Amino acid sequence: MAMAYRPEARPALPSALRAPLAGRTWRELCHLLLSLPLSIVYFSLAITAVALGAGLLVTFVGIPVLAAGLAMCRGFGVVERARARALLGARVRDPEPVRAKPGSGLPGRVGAVLKSGVSWRHFLYAVVHMPWAVFAFTVAVVFWTTGWSLFTYPLWRWTLPVYVGVDGIQLYGDRTHRVVLDSATELAVTCGIGLVVVLVTPWVLRALTAVDRGLVAGLLGPSTLASRVVELESDRGVVVDTAAADLRRIERDLHDGAQARLVALAMELGLAKEKLAEDPQAAARMVEEAHGEVKLALQELRDLARGIHPxxxxxxxxxxxxxxxxxxxxxxxxxxxxxxxxxxxxxxxxxxxxxxxxxxxxxxxxxxxxxxxxxxxxxxxxxxxxxxxxxxxxxxxxxxxxxxxxxxxxxxxxxxxxxxxxxxxxxxxxxxxxxxx
Structure with missing residues (x-):
């Protein structure tokens, strides 16, 4: 039985109205809330380790301490890339690993960490991300709490006269008079303002997390030069494979085409040579057929040459x-x-x-x-x-x-x-x- 075509169901609400409750919005809010405590830990440990290592450089103890601090910062990058992938959907590739010369031992590995630009970019991320995380956390919390508290104000206003002793949110007050949001009109206006802030909040969160995506991709991912090297290596492999496939095609065309015709032509000319004395007419027919084979072989060789480079x-x-x-x-x-x-x-x-x-x-x-x-x-x-x-x-x-x-x-x-x-x-x-x- 034929099934009737059913058009894909469209959401009842536009995306702007669905955004406050969308999973993406909640994940981005969670990312911004986690950024503050994590950034404080990153900043404190990174600054302490690098400052301690730099201060101890005169005793040579600071070199391994500084390398250990940078290696710790690379560990922070692992956490941040995983967090960005899980909460923001940002798939940032791991940067190139630290490579020391074979046989150089621990001193070689320490030197490789110190000379690695990736390690210093991870340290820069730990330093720069903390003030940004403070700002983003503050903005996100203010917008989120303000929007939802004003939007749901009619639902929880009753707690103010019961527990606080006022009729509603007090906008202004002194010894002679005060302004309180307690009338039906004021409740509706407050709720409307809250709805506007609630609808705007997801786009504010997306703008804030866009900066986080940029920081993770720019400082914790592979460098532009390293990415280009990987791309060129991949392209070189494609070129090599393509050239090998073209050579196999040319060899196959020669073997199955022109070469086979030339072998058959040589055999026919050999038979014609044997018959030339006893049956000249048959030999002439065979030479004529061989002439046709020569034309076909030449055409195939021309086509093959045109396929290589016309x-x-x-x-x-x-x-x-x-x-x-x-x-x-x-x-x-x-x-x-x-x-x-x-x-x-x-x-x-x-x-x-x-x-x-x-x-x-x-x-x-x-x-x-x-x-x-x-x-x-x-x-x-x-x-x-x-x-x-x-x-x-x-x-x-x-x-x-x-x-x-x-x-x-x-x-x-x-x-x-x-x-x-x-x-x-x-x-x-x-x-x-x-x-x-």
Missing amino acids: AVLTDRGLDAALSALAARCTAPVTVTVDLPERPAAAIEGIAYFTVSELLQNVSKHARASRVVVDVWRSGERLLLQVRDDGCGGADVAGGSGLAGLAERLDAVDGILDVHSPVGGPTTVTAELPWRAA
């Missing part, structure tokens, strides 16, 4: 090379190349093979009736875009060739953006760094 790209640039690609696509392709000069050969080659793979995807999967290829320069970036009116549904995350293409572009600081709703149209935009030839 001559038209080297000689005439992207415009002519992409026009040649467009002629082999199953759908009509319009190519527009607007470049003031030619980019570097490596970037030009990557752009060519990117368009080639995208047009192959169009021919195999898109069922498109029209394709548009645009290439242009924007600042220090080379951009290319392939649009088709096909069936859509292309997805980089689907494990298709687009995922491999995205990895190749990422290896040279490129970006691949795919917009392909089911039913089409599909727009794929690639961005590469511009490097002049």
Whole structure:
């Protein structure tokens, strides 16, 4: 039995009204409340350890004491990253560990801790975070308690005349008169003001915790240089794997294609040579067939050479090379190349093979009736875009060739953006760094 389509249920209240009771708001409040006592502990221990170590440097005892203090600060960073991950959803990677030279022993490890910029950034966090935590704690508690106490004022006002002896919250009072919130209108206004503060409080908490996220990511995470090194190492692995895969593809194409044809050609020519004396006509037919095999082998070698690096790209640039690609696509392709000069050969080659793979995807999967290829320069970036009116549904995350293409572009600081709703149209935009030839 067919099931009726049910649209996804929408919340009855908008997010602004649901925010005060949302789990995120409570987690952020908990984070800000915990920050004050923890920051006081961090600040006290870090300042004490570093000051003691610095004061004892003249006796050389201060060196291990100072290193121990910095190592303790790195331990604070472990706690803070875990707390930010659990309460703020901020997933900050662990910084690079302290590395001492092999065989250097305890002195080497102590020196590595002292020379580590990560260790000193953890100490800076312990110092800077304390005054910020005091401010954030104060603001969070004031907004939270003020908002909810005023909003719920009609529910607890009865306790004031019973236990305090006044009719309500006293705004002003002296020997002659006083102003007390006790009428129905004043109760309603007080409740309304409290509601406004309650609704504003979650956004105040988010602004405060955004600073905490920045401090954790900037001071307790890996340095920008270390992150870049890790990224380059990953990209280098992708480049190596891609080059190895290309070499295997070339070897397979040569072995299964041109090489097999040339072996068959040699055998046919050998048979023709044997028959030349006794049956010239049969030998002539075999030579004619061998001639056809030579043409096919040459065509396969040309295709293979074009797949490695097309001559038209080297000689005439992207415009002519992409026009040649467009002629082999199953759908009509319009190519527009607007470049003031030619980019570097490596970037030009990557752009060519990117368009080639995208047009192959169009021919195999898109069922498109029209394709548009645009290439242009924007600042220090080379951009290319392939649009088709096909069936859509292309997805980089689907494990298709687009995922491999995205990895190749990422290896040279490129970006691949795919917009392909089911039913089409599909727009794929690639961005590469511009490097002049």
